[in-house]
Amino acid sequence: MTGGEAMKPEATSRGEILAAARALAAESGPGGVSMRAVARRCGVAVGSLYHYFPSKGALIAAAVEQTWREIFHGAGGFSGEEGFPGCIAWLYARLRQGARDNPDFFTTHPAAFSAQEREQGRRVMEQALSHVRQGLLAALADDAAVDDSRFHGALTREALVDFVFTHLIALLARGEQSCTLLIEVVRRLLY
DSSP states (O other): OOOOOOSSSSSSOOOHHHHHHHHHHHHHHHHGGOOOHHHHHHHHHHHHHHHHHHHHHHHHHHHHHHHHHHHHHHTTOOOTTHHHHHHHHHHHHHHHHHHHHSSTTHHHHHGGSSSSGHHHHHHHHHHHHHHHHHHHHHHHHHHHHHHGGGBBBOOOOOHHHHHHHHHHHHHHHTOOOOHHHHHHHHHHHHO
């Protein structure tokens, strides 16, 4: 640290580093996140960050993973009482809340990775989306009211989940307040 800035007497925690990286990304976009800027925000030497994260890409990946985790687990999980349509409504509410809490997260976080680290960023995104799809599949399987005879030919459980997820993302991108029509389509199809 230069210019008389005080450093913390002890190293910062992994959580503090992630919080600083996420705050910088929220304030300045992904380009505002650098190891030097995060260290400055935490009040530690840059070398302290490398104890937890071997590169900026690893730090960004961890921050993205934490954001996804908060989106899907921050308010508790889906209870399952409302069946598959309830899961869709819950998921959409969580995605909307995540977009409000993390403006531009869905559109800008891939740009935070350098060209060499883009594969790492793609893997983080694939893991998060796989987690969402698995949750939707589990909610669909757990819904005892679903008429299983509806699934045949091209309409598989996996195809339905992909259809639902694609439409949820489209609704989110358009800024829709609810996913009521999608839920009604699913109700008519499954019950």
